[in-house]
Amino acid sequence: MSSTRVLEISVGIFVAAGIAALLVLAVNVSNVTAFHSGDQYIVKASFDNISGLKVRSAVTIAGVTVGRVKAITVDPVSFEAVVDMAIDSKYNEIPVDSSAGIYTAGLLGEKYVGIEPGGAPDFLEQNSEIHLTQSSIVLEKLISQFLFSQSDSDKKDK
Amino acid sequence: MFDWFAKVGKNAIDFFARFGREVLLFIQAVIGFATLIPRPGLVVQQLFSVGVRSMLIIIVSGFFVGMVLGLQGYNTLVDFGAEESLGVVVALSLVRELGPVVTALLYAGRAGSALTAEIGLMKATEQLSGLEMMAVNPVSRILSPRLLAGIISMPLLAAMFSAVGVFGGYLVGVDMLGVDSGAYWSQMQAKVDFNDDIVNGVIKSFAFGIVTTWIAVYEGYSCIPTSEGVSRATTRTVVYSALVVLGLDFLLTALMLD
Numbered sequence: 388m389s390s391t392r393v394l395e396i397s398v399g400i401f402v403a404a405g406i407a408a409l410l411v412l413a414v415n416v417s418n419v420t421a422f423h424s425g426d427q428y429i430v431k432a433s434f435d436n437i438s439g440l441k442v443r444s445a446v447t448i449a450g451v452t453v454g455r456v457k458a459i460t461v462d463p464v465s466f467e468a469v470v471d472m473a474i475d476s477k478y479n480e481i482p483v484d485s486s487a488g489i490y491t492a493g494l495l496g497e498k499y500v501g502i503e504p505g506g507a508p509d510f511l512e513q514n515s516e517i518h519l520t521q522s523s524i525v526l527e528k529l530i531s532q533f534l535f536s537q538s539d540s541d542k543k544d545k
Numbered sequence: 546m547f548d549w550f551a552k553v554g555k556n557a558i559d560f561f562a563r564f565g566r567e568v569l570l571f572i573q574a575v576i577g578f579a580t581l582i583p584r585p586g587l588v589v590q591q592l593f594s595v596g597v598r599s600m601l602i603i604i605v606s607g608f609f610v611g612m613v614l615g616l617q618g619y620n621t622l623v624d625f626g627a628e629e630s631l632g633v634v635v636a637l638s639l640v641r642e643l644g645p646v647v648t649a650l651l652y653a654g655r656a657g658s659a660l661t662a663e664i665g666l667m668k669a670t671e672q673l674s675g676l677e678m679m680a681v682n683p684v685s686r687i688l689s690p691r692l693l694a695g696i697i698s699m700p701l702l703a704a705m706f707s708a709v710g711v712f713g714g715y716l717v718g719v720d721m722l723g724v725d726s727g728a729y730w731s732q733m734q735a736k737v738d739f740n741d742d743i744v745n746g747v748i749k750s751f752a753f754g755i756v757t758t759w760i761a762v763y764e765g766y767s768c769i770p771t772s773e774g775v776s777r778a779t780t781r782t783v784v785y786s787a788l789v790v791l792g793l794d795f796l797l798t799a800l801m802l803d
Contacts, residue, residue: 391586394593402599405701408708409747415730416636416711417737443738 426476429457432487432500432517433467439498440523446472446500451479452460456500472500474511482507486519498523566648567763570684577685580656585716586692588697595691595758596698602703603648604654607706610643611635611713618714618780631724632733635714636707640737640746642707646794650663652699653786657761660691661782664765665775688762695761699754700747707746745801753788757786774785 437459446454462469474481484505491498503515510519511517581588664687673683677788711733718724737743752780761782767776 395589398589401592401600401698402701404600405596405698405704405737408701411703411708412640412711412743412746412800414734414741416640416708417743460631488738495654 390545411422417432427454427473428476428479428513428517429482430472430474430511430517432520433462434468434470434487435464435467436521436525437468437470437489437498438523440470440493440500441498441525444497444499446474446502448478448481448504449500453502457539470500479510481511483511484519484534485508485511485514485517486521487517488521489523557645564768568758570688570763570766571692571759574688577689577791578693580682580685581693583692584779587686588693591690591694595660595694595731596702596737597700599652599655599702601649602651603702603706604709605652606647606651607639607709608713609705610647611639611710612717613650614638614643614710615717615722616713617726619718628722628724629728630732631666631714631718633736634731635718636711636733636737636746636754637742637798639707639714640742642798644703644710645746645749645787646790647755648703648750649699649790650787652754653757653761653790654784656698657659657757657782657786658779660695660758660761661765661768661779662775664688664691665768665778667769667773668766668768669770669772671770675727676705684766688766692758692762696751696754699757700750703746703753712788728763745797748801749794749797752797756789756793760786760789 388421396488440456440459442456442459444456445452446456454472456470457473458471460471461467470487481502482505484507486503486505488501488503489498490501597659614635615631618631619628622630622634631760645674663672667687673687700778715726715729719729764778764782764785768774
Protein backbone atom coordinates (compact mmCIF):
# COMPACT_ATOMS: atom_id res chain seq x y z
CA MET A 388 0.00 0.00 0.00
CA SER A 389 1.35 3.37 -0.94
CA SER A 390 1.60 6.09 1.69
CA THR A 391 -1.06 8.27 0.04
CA ARG A 392 -3.46 5.34 0.27
CA VAL A 393 -2.76 4.92 3.98
CA LEU A 394 -3.32 8.64 4.40
CA GLU A 395 -6.59 8.56 2.50
CA ILE A 396 -7.84 5.56 4.46
CA SER A 397 -7.01 7.12 7.82
CA VAL A 398 -8.76 10.36 6.83
CA GLY A 399 -11.75 8.29 5.75
CA ILE A 400 -11.80 6.56 9.14
CA PHE A 401 -11.55 9.94 10.86
CA VAL A 402 -14.50 11.44 8.96
CA ALA A 403 -16.58 8.28 9.40
CA ALA A 404 -15.83 8.20 13.14
CA GLY A 405 -16.83 11.85 13.47
CA ILE A 406 -20.12 11.32 11.67
CA ALA A 407 -20.75 8.15 13.69
CA ALA A 408 -20.21 10.17 16.89
CA LEU A 409 -22.73 12.75 15.69
CA LEU A 410 -25.21 9.96 14.98
CA VAL A 411 -24.65 8.47 18.44
CA LEU A 412 -25.33 11.89 19.94
CA ALA A 413 -28.45 12.36 17.83
CA VAL A 414 -30.01 8.93 18.30
CA ASN A 415 -28.66 7.62 21.58
CA VAL A 416 -28.36 10.83 23.58
CA SER A 417 -31.24 12.95 22.32
CA ASN A 418 -33.52 10.30 20.82
CA VAL A 419 -34.18 12.44 17.78
CA THR A 420 -36.49 9.98 16.07
CA ALA A 421 -39.12 10.05 18.83
CA PHE A 422 -41.44 12.83 17.70
CA HIS A 423 -39.82 14.57 14.80
CA SER A 424 -40.74 12.13 12.10
CA GLY A 425 -44.24 11.04 11.17
CA ASP A 426 -47.44 12.98 10.75
CA GLN A 427 -49.00 14.87 13.57
CA TYR A 428 -52.27 16.68 14.12
CA ILE A 429 -52.93 19.69 16.30
CA VAL A 430 -55.46 19.65 19.11
CA LYS A 431 -56.24 22.72 21.20
CA ALA A 432 -57.26 22.96 24.83
CA SER A 433 -57.89 25.97 27.08
CA PHE A 434 -56.79 25.99 30.70
CA ASP A 435 -57.35 28.51 33.50
CA ASN A 436 -53.77 28.05 34.62
CA ILE A 437 -50.91 26.11 33.08
CA SER A 438 -48.17 27.18 35.51
CA GLY A 439 -45.01 25.32 34.66
CA LEU A 440 -46.13 23.68 31.42
CA LYS A 441 -43.64 24.38 28.66
CA VAL A 442 -43.42 24.03 24.91
CA ARG A 443 -42.21 20.48 24.17
CA SER A 444 -43.70 19.12 27.39
CA ALA A 445 -45.13 15.63 26.93
CA VAL A 446 -48.77 14.85 26.12
CA THR A 447 -49.74 11.44 27.50
CA ILE A 448 -52.58 8.97 27.48
CA ALA A 449 -52.42 6.42 30.30
CA GLY A 450 -48.85 7.50 30.94
CA VAL A 451 -47.70 6.83 27.38
CA THR A 452 -46.29 9.84 25.51
CA VAL A 453 -48.42 10.39 22.40
CA GLY A 454 -47.34 13.93 21.50
CA ARG A 455 -45.74 17.19 22.56
CA VAL A 456 -46.98 20.66 23.46
CA LYS A 457 -46.40 22.76 20.36
CA ALA A 458 -47.38 26.28 21.41
CA ILE A 459 -48.83 28.10 24.41
CA THR A 460 -50.74 31.37 23.94
CA VAL A 461 -53.19 33.47 25.92
CA ASP A 462 -56.70 33.94 24.54
CA PRO A 463 -57.14 37.74 24.31
CA VAL A 464 -60.85 37.60 25.24
CA SER A 465 -61.21 34.97 27.93
CA PHE A 466 -57.63 35.25 29.26
CA GLU A 467 -57.32 31.51 29.30
CA ALA A 468 -54.14 29.74 28.27
CA VAL A 469 -54.58 28.01 24.91
CA VAL A 470 -52.29 25.00 24.57
CA ASP A 471 -51.66 23.60 21.08
CA MET A 472 -50.70 19.95 21.25
CA ALA A 473 -49.14 18.07 18.34
CA ILE A 474 -50.32 14.48 18.63
CA ASP A 475 -48.82 11.65 16.63
CA SER A 476 -51.29 10.65 13.91
CA LYS A 477 -50.82 7.02 14.98
CA TYR A 478 -53.17 7.90 17.82
CA ASN A 479 -56.06 9.27 15.72
CA GLU A 480 -58.89 7.58 17.60
CA ILE A 481 -59.14 9.78 20.67
CA PRO A 482 -62.85 10.47 21.45
CA VAL A 483 -63.98 14.13 21.22
CA ASP A 484 -65.29 14.14 24.78
CA SER A 485 -61.89 13.29 26.25
CA SER A 486 -60.64 15.53 29.03
CA ALA A 487 -57.19 17.06 29.41
CA GLY A 488 -55.47 17.86 32.68
CA ILE A 489 -52.07 19.24 33.65
CA TYR A 490 -50.23 16.97 36.04
CA THR A 491 -46.81 16.82 37.63
CA ALA A 492 -44.49 13.86 37.26
CA GLY A 493 -43.66 13.11 40.87
CA LEU A 494 -43.79 15.83 43.52
CA LEU A 495 -41.16 18.10 41.95
CA GLY A 496 -41.03 16.74 38.41
CA GLU A 497 -41.94 18.16 35.05
CA LYS A 498 -45.47 19.24 34.14
CA TYR A 499 -47.23 17.27 31.42
CA VAL A 500 -50.65 17.12 29.80
CA GLY A 501 -52.61 13.97 30.56
CA ILE A 502 -55.56 13.09 28.31
CA GLU A 503 -58.34 10.95 29.81
CA PRO A 504 -60.25 9.30 26.93
CA GLY A 505 -64.03 9.72 26.89
CA GLY A 506 -66.64 7.52 25.23
CA ALA A 507 -67.98 9.50 22.27
CA PRO A 508 -68.08 7.79 18.84
CA ASP A 509 -66.40 10.78 17.09
CA PHE A 510 -62.66 11.29 17.20
CA LEU A 511 -60.47 14.37 17.63
CA GLU A 512 -59.19 15.79 14.33
CA GLN A 513 -56.82 18.51 13.15
CA ASN A 514 -57.57 21.78 15.02
CA SER A 515 -60.39 20.34 17.10
CA GLU A 516 -60.62 21.38 20.72
CA ILE A 517 -60.77 19.52 23.99
CA HIS A 518 -63.46 21.23 26.09
CA LEU A 519 -63.13 19.39 29.38
CA THR A 520 -59.95 20.64 31.03
CA GLN A 521 -58.47 20.59 34.47
CA SER A 522 -55.91 23.23 35.35
CA SER A 523 -52.52 22.76 36.85
CA ILE A 524 -52.48 22.58 40.64
CA VAL A 525 -50.55 25.51 42.06
CA LEU A 526 -48.81 24.24 45.15
CA GLU A 527 -48.60 27.68 46.81
CA LYS A 528 -52.39 28.12 46.57
CA LEU A 529 -52.99 24.71 48.10
CA ILE A 530 -50.61 25.42 50.95
CA SER A 531 -52.10 28.85 51.66
CA GLN A 532 -55.64 27.40 51.57
CA PHE A 533 -54.56 24.72 54.00
CA LEU A 534 -52.89 27.23 56.32
CA PHE A 535 -55.89 29.58 56.30
CA SER A 536 -58.33 26.78 56.95
CA GLN A 537 -56.14 25.63 59.84
CA SER A 538 -56.07 29.10 61.42
CA ASP A 539 -59.86 29.42 60.95
CA SER A 540 -60.49 26.17 62.73
CA ASP A 541 -58.07 27.23 65.49
CA LYS A 542 -60.18 30.35 66.09
CA LYS A 543 -63.39 28.35 66.21
CA ASP A 544 -61.93 26.02 68.81
CA LYS A 545 -61.22 28.94 71.15
CA MET B 546 0.11 63.70 29.05
CA PHE B 547 0.08 63.77 25.25
CA ASP B 548 2.43 60.80 25.27
CA TRP B 549 -0.21 58.79 27.06
CA PHE B 550 -2.88 59.66 24.48
CA ALA B 551 -0.42 58.92 21.70
CA LYS B 552 0.24 55.51 23.21
CA VAL B 553 -3.47 54.70 23.46
CA GLY B 554 -4.04 55.92 19.93
CA LYS B 555 -1.13 53.89 18.57
CA ASN B 556 -2.40 50.75 20.30
CA ALA B 557 -5.90 51.28 18.94
CA ILE B 558 -4.63 51.84 15.41
CA ASP B 559 -2.38 48.78 15.66
CA PHE B 560 -5.27 46.69 16.90
CA PHE B 561 -7.62 47.65 14.09
CA ALA B 562 -4.88 47.40 11.46
CA ARG B 563 -4.09 43.91 12.68
CA PHE B 564 -7.76 42.95 12.74
CA GLY B 565 -8.19 44.31 9.22
CA ARG B 566 -5.22 42.27 7.97
CA GLU B 567 -6.70 39.17 9.63
CA VAL B 568 -10.08 39.69 7.97
CA LEU B 569 -8.47 40.32 4.57
CA LEU B 570 -6.36 37.17 4.87
CA PHE B 571 -9.43 35.19 5.90
CA ILE B 572 -11.40 36.44 2.89
CA GLN B 573 -8.49 35.61 0.58
CA ALA B 574 -8.22 32.12 2.06
CA VAL B 575 -11.97 31.55 1.69
CA ILE B 576 -11.83 32.70 -1.93
CA GLY B 577 -8.95 30.24 -2.29
CA PHE B 578 -11.34 27.38 -1.42
CA ALA B 579 -12.43 27.50 -5.07
CA THR B 580 -8.94 26.49 -6.22
CA LEU B 581 -9.18 23.37 -4.03
CA ILE B 582 -12.07 21.86 -6.00
CA PRO B 583 -9.82 20.35 -8.70
CA ARG B 584 -7.29 19.30 -6.06
CA PRO B 585 -9.08 17.70 -3.08
CA GLY B 586 -5.88 15.81 -2.25
CA LEU B 587 -4.45 18.93 -0.60
CA VAL B 588 -7.36 19.05 1.86
CA VAL B 589 -7.15 15.31 2.55
CA GLN B 590 -3.49 15.70 3.43
CA GLN B 591 -4.30 18.53 5.86
CA LEU B 592 -7.25 16.61 7.30
CA PHE B 593 -4.74 13.93 8.17
CA SER B 594 -2.30 16.21 9.97
CA VAL B 595 -4.99 18.39 11.60
CA GLY B 596 -7.78 15.90 12.25
CA VAL B 597 -6.52 12.34 12.36
CA ARG B 598 -3.49 13.21 14.46
CA SER B 599 -5.66 15.09 16.99
CA MET B 600 -8.10 12.21 17.27
CA LEU B 601 -6.25 10.26 19.94
CA ILE B 602 -5.81 13.15 22.38
CA ILE B 603 -9.44 14.22 21.86
CA ILE B 604 -10.82 10.74 22.49
CA VAL B 605 -8.67 10.09 25.55
CA SER B 606 -9.48 13.48 27.11
CA GLY B 607 -13.17 13.11 26.28
CA PHE B 608 -13.20 9.79 28.07
CA PHE B 609 -11.55 11.19 31.20
CA VAL B 610 -13.69 14.34 31.24
CA GLY B 611 -16.80 12.14 31.01
CA MET B 612 -15.57 9.95 33.86
CA VAL B 613 -14.83 12.98 36.07
CA LEU B 614 -18.28 14.41 35.30
CA GLY B 615 -19.77 11.06 36.28
CA LEU B 616 -17.94 11.03 39.61
CA GLN B 617 -18.55 14.67 40.51
CA GLY B 618 -22.13 14.64 39.31
CA TYR B 619 -22.91 11.49 41.25
CA ASN B 620 -21.48 12.84 44.50
CA THR B 621 -23.60 15.99 44.23
CA LEU B 622 -26.79 14.36 42.96
CA VAL B 623 -26.78 11.51 45.50
CA ASP B 624 -27.41 14.04 48.32
CA PHE B 625 -30.75 14.88 46.70
CA GLY B 626 -31.58 11.31 45.81
CA ALA B 627 -31.41 12.33 42.18
CA GLU B 628 -28.51 10.17 41.03
CA GLU B 629 -30.81 8.84 38.30
CA SER B 630 -30.35 12.19 36.53
CA LEU B 631 -26.61 11.59 36.15
CA GLY B 632 -27.05 10.87 32.45
CA VAL B 633 -28.68 14.27 31.90
CA VAL B 634 -25.93 16.10 33.79
CA VAL B 635 -23.14 14.35 31.91
CA ALA B 636 -24.75 14.61 28.46
CA LEU B 637 -25.88 18.23 28.73
CA SER B 638 -22.61 19.54 30.10
CA LEU B 639 -20.65 17.67 27.43
CA VAL B 640 -22.85 18.44 24.45
CA ARG B 641 -23.52 22.08 25.26
CA GLU B 642 -20.26 23.29 26.78
CA LEU B 643 -17.36 21.00 27.51
CA GLY B 644 -17.39 19.17 24.19
CA PRO B 645 -16.93 22.20 21.93
CA VAL B 646 -14.82 24.27 24.36
CA VAL B 647 -12.36 21.66 25.61
CA THR B 648 -12.00 20.26 22.10
CA ALA B 649 -11.23 23.74 20.77
CA LEU B 650 -8.63 24.34 23.50
CA LEU B 651 -6.96 20.99 22.89
CA TYR B 652 -7.19 21.54 19.15
CA ALA B 653 -5.50 24.94 19.46
CA GLY B 654 -2.70 23.37 21.47
CA ARG B 655 -2.31 20.28 19.34
CA ALA B 656 -3.09 21.36 15.76
CA GLY B 657 -3.16 25.17 15.86
CA SER B 658 0.36 25.54 17.22
CA ALA B 659 1.63 22.99 14.69
CA LEU B 660 -0.01 24.93 11.85
CA THR B 661 1.56 28.19 13.00
CA ALA B 662 5.00 26.65 13.37
CA GLU B 663 4.77 24.97 9.98
CA ILE B 664 3.66 28.08 8.10
CA GLY B 665 6.06 30.29 10.08
CA LEU B 666 8.96 28.03 9.21
CA MET B 667 7.90 28.04 5.56
CA LYS B 668 8.08 31.80 5.72
CA ALA B 669 11.44 31.80 7.53
CA THR B 670 12.98 29.44 4.97
CA GLU B 671 11.48 31.56 2.17
CA GLN B 672 9.33 28.76 0.77
CA LEU B 673 6.36 31.11 0.63
CA SER B 674 8.33 33.66 -1.41
CA GLY B 675 9.52 30.76 -3.57
CA LEU B 676 5.91 29.84 -4.34
CA GLU B 677 5.17 33.43 -5.21
CA MET B 678 8.18 33.47 -7.55
CA MET B 679 6.64 30.51 -9.36
CA ALA B 680 3.38 32.47 -9.70
CA VAL B 681 1.62 30.20 -7.19
CA ASN B 682 -0.55 32.10 -4.76
CA PRO B 683 0.73 31.00 -1.32
CA VAL B 684 -2.57 31.93 0.35
CA SER B 685 -4.71 29.62 -1.72
CA ARG B 686 -2.01 26.93 -2.01
CA ILE B 687 -0.89 26.79 1.65
CA LEU B 688 -3.48 28.53 3.83
CA SER B 689 -6.80 27.58 2.20
CA PRO B 690 -6.47 23.79 2.53
CA ARG B 691 -5.39 24.15 6.16
CA LEU B 692 -8.27 26.47 6.99
CA LEU B 693 -10.81 24.21 5.30
CA ALA B 694 -9.39 21.10 7.00
CA GLY B 695 -9.61 22.83 10.38
CA ILE B 696 -13.21 23.91 9.79
CA ILE B 697 -14.19 20.36 8.79
CA SER B 698 -12.31 18.64 11.61
CA MET B 699 -13.48 20.66 14.61
CA PRO B 700 -17.18 19.65 14.61
CA LEU B 701 -16.20 16.01 14.03
CA LEU B 702 -13.64 16.09 16.84
CA ALA B 703 -16.11 17.78 19.21
CA ALA B 704 -18.78 15.18 18.41
CA MET B 705 -16.28 12.40 19.16
CA PHE B 706 -15.33 14.10 22.42
CA SER B 707 -18.96 14.33 23.57
CA ALA B 708 -19.89 10.82 22.47
CA VAL B 709 -16.87 9.23 24.16
CA GLY B 710 -17.48 11.38 27.26
CA VAL B 711 -21.05 10.12 27.57
CA PHE B 712 -19.72 6.56 27.57
CA GLY B 713 -17.05 7.53 30.12
CA GLY B 714 -19.78 8.89 32.38
CA TYR B 715 -21.74 5.67 31.84
CA LEU B 716 -18.73 3.57 32.83
CA VAL B 717 -18.25 5.44 36.11
CA GLY B 718 -21.91 6.08 36.94
CA VAL B 719 -23.43 2.75 36.00
CA ASP B 720 -20.65 0.21 36.25
CA MET B 721 -18.76 1.64 39.23
CA LEU B 722 -21.31 3.60 41.27
CA GLY B 723 -24.44 1.60 40.54
CA VAL B 724 -26.76 4.10 38.83
CA ASP B 725 -29.52 2.26 36.98
CA SER B 726 -28.49 1.76 33.38
CA GLY B 727 -31.98 2.26 31.95
CA ALA B 728 -32.47 5.49 33.91
CA TYR B 729 -29.11 6.83 32.73
CA TRP B 730 -30.13 6.57 29.07
CA SER B 731 -33.86 7.24 29.28
CA GLN B 732 -33.53 10.40 31.38
CA MET B 733 -30.82 11.60 29.03
CA GLN B 734 -32.98 10.98 25.98
CA ALA B 735 -35.96 12.68 27.58
CA LYS B 736 -34.08 15.85 28.54
CA VAL B 737 -31.55 16.35 25.73
CA ASP B 738 -33.15 18.01 22.74
CA PHE B 739 -31.69 17.54 19.28
CA ASN B 740 -32.30 21.07 17.99
CA ASP B 741 -31.66 22.98 21.20
CA ASP B 742 -28.68 21.08 22.55
CA ILE B 743 -26.91 18.99 19.95
CA VAL B 744 -27.25 21.32 16.97
CA ASN B 745 -26.18 24.25 19.15
CA GLY B 746 -23.11 22.30 20.22
CA VAL B 747 -22.27 21.58 16.60
CA ILE B 748 -22.70 25.27 15.66
CA LYS B 749 -20.38 26.21 18.52
CA SER B 750 -17.69 23.74 17.51
CA PHE B 751 -18.00 24.93 13.92
CA ALA B 752 -17.46 28.55 15.00
CA PHE B 753 -14.51 27.53 17.20
CA GLY B 754 -13.04 25.58 14.30
CA ILE B 755 -13.13 28.71 12.14
CA VAL B 756 -11.57 31.06 14.72
CA THR B 757 -8.85 28.74 16.04
CA THR B 758 -7.64 27.73 12.57
CA TRP B 759 -7.95 31.31 11.36
CA ILE B 760 -5.78 32.57 14.23
CA ALA B 761 -3.23 29.78 13.72
CA VAL B 762 -2.96 30.43 9.99
CA TYR B 763 -2.76 34.20 10.40
CA GLU B 764 -0.09 34.03 13.11
CA GLY B 765 2.03 31.73 11.00
CA TYR B 766 1.63 33.79 7.87
CA SER B 767 2.39 37.13 9.54
CA CYS B 768 5.17 36.04 11.92
CA ILE B 769 8.62 37.58 11.96
CA PRO B 770 10.63 35.11 9.86
CA THR B 771 13.22 34.22 12.48
CA SER B 772 13.40 31.32 14.91
CA GLU B 773 12.38 33.64 17.73
CA GLY B 774 9.52 35.08 15.68
CA VAL B 775 8.16 31.62 14.94
CA SER B 776 8.29 30.63 18.60
CA ARG B 777 6.47 33.83 19.60
CA ALA B 778 3.85 33.32 16.93
CA THR B 779 3.23 29.76 18.17
CA THR B 780 2.74 31.02 21.73
CA ARG B 781 0.39 33.75 20.52
CA THR B 782 -1.68 31.21 18.61
CA VAL B 783 -2.37 29.16 21.71
CA VAL B 784 -3.00 32.17 23.97
CA TYR B 785 -5.24 34.06 21.54
CA SER B 786 -7.15 30.93 20.54
CA ALA B 787 -7.89 30.09 24.17
CA LEU B 788 -9.05 33.64 24.95
CA VAL B 789 -11.17 33.97 21.81
CA VAL B 790 -12.73 30.53 22.26
CA LEU B 791 -13.75 31.25 25.85
CA GLY B 792 -15.07 34.73 25.01
CA LEU B 793 -16.92 33.53 21.95
CA ASP B 794 -18.36 30.65 23.96
CA PHE B 795 -19.99 33.11 26.34
CA LEU B 796 -21.38 35.15 23.44
CA LEU B 797 -22.75 32.14 21.59
CA THR B 798 -24.27 30.68 24.76
CA ALA B 799 -25.97 33.99 25.53
CA LEU B 800 -27.36 34.15 21.99
CA MET B 801 -28.50 30.54 21.93
CA LEU B 802 -30.21 30.47 25.31
CA ASP B 803 -32.39 33.36 24.20
